Amino acid sequence: MTRNGKKVKLTAVSMLHYIRLVYRSALLLAFLIMYLHYRLNGGEDVETILEERPLIISIIWTVFTLEMILRFFPSKLESPGSQKQFARNYIRTGETEIRVQDNNAVMLVAIIWIAFNGVFGALHMAGILDDGIMILLCCIYSVCDMICILFFCPFQEWFLKNKCCSTCRIYNWDYAMMFTPLFFVRESYTWSLLALSVALMLRWEITFYRYPERFAESTNGYLHCSNCTEKLCSHKNHLRKLWKQVAEYTDGRSKRLSGK
Numbered sequence: 001m002t003r004n005g006k007k008v009k010l011t012a013v014s015m016l017h018y019i020r021l022v023y024r025s026a027l028l029l030a031f032l033i034m035y036l037h038y039r040l041n042g043g044e045d046v047e048t049i050l051e052e053r054p055l056i057i058s059i060i061w062t063v064f065t066l067e068m069i070l071r072f073f074p075s076k077l078e079s080p081g082s083q084k085q086f087a088r089n090y091i092r093t094g095e096t097e098i099r100v101q102d103n104n105a106v107m108l109v110a111i112i113w114i115a116f117n118g119v120f121g122a123l124h125m126a127g128i129l130d131d132g133i134m135i136l137l138c139c140i141y142s143v144c145d146m147i148c149i150l151f152f153c154p155f156q157e158w159f160l161k162n163k164c165c166s167t168c169r170i171y172n173w174d175y176a177m178m179f180t181p182l183f184f185v186r187e188s189y190t191w192s193l194l195a196l197s198v199a200l201m202l203r204w205e206i207t208f209y210r211y212p213e214r215f216a217e218s219t220n221g222y223l224h225c226s227n228c229t230e231k232l233c234s235h236k237n238h239l240r241k242l243w244k245q246v247a248e249y250t251d252g253r254s255k256r257l258s259g260k
Contacts, residue, residue: 013079013230014150021146027060028139035132046132047187061189068175068196072203079149079230081164081171084222085207090214091221099218102160102169109159109170117180124184134181135190141178150232164233166223169215172204 010018031046038045050057071078074086083089120137123129148155149165162168175197182190213219221227 011229011231013077014232016077017079017146017149017230017232021143021150023063024139024142024146028136028143031132031136031139035136038132045130046135047185057189061193064175064193065196068193068200071172071175071200076229079171080166080222080228081168084166084214084220085172085204085211087211087214089220089222090211091227093219093221095218097218098212098216100169100212100216102162102167105159105161106169109155112159113177113180120181121184131185134185137181138179141181145174145178151236163217164228165230166228167215167217169208173201176201 034049035046038049071082074083074088080089120129120134124131124134153165155170156162156165156168160169165171176194179190179194179197182194185191208215214222217223225233
């Protein structure tokens, strides 16, 4: 990656994002194969397959549980977006005006997300969708979560308008949003993941309302670009330029072929 003509190395935090993307994608593929096998061959459903293999459930549950537990504590291997809540990461700038530009869109995002998943929940309660689909939906969300961080975030672009993940107002909502469909899967391992993710989100919200100065770039120097430990903006900017070049090339070729 390059930034202002200088090569930028992939940081440890960014590398962990890519590792999560790989294993979450592998998990999605595995669940998809199991579900299609169940649907096409009339075999055991996904829940039965998992319950017959408790080691699989234990590993997946442990990985996501540890990820969430680590978010409750300061860590240099986590994104600044999730770490700005901690007092140790609060760097006073001297400014007194707290400006969190994306705070007004938070309620809109929450309503849209609840309504969107409410449709799947209603279909599940009507018997149209089974538990396997709800688990698959979680797997899809988990991959999309990493895509939002690494490549493109619709919440950032369309609603929150935040500069980057570091300043994202809802960064620690990710696990609660990821596990929302598990509300409809009545298993101890699903509800425990959902409960922990909600606890993580509530802790984040309580911290925001108690210490809003930690969440604003104007008052917290930790959120300035010079202190960023991800440098993913370089990667995203490179992708935007690439997409723009592809669009320009495609548009130019279309015009040449049409004789315009």
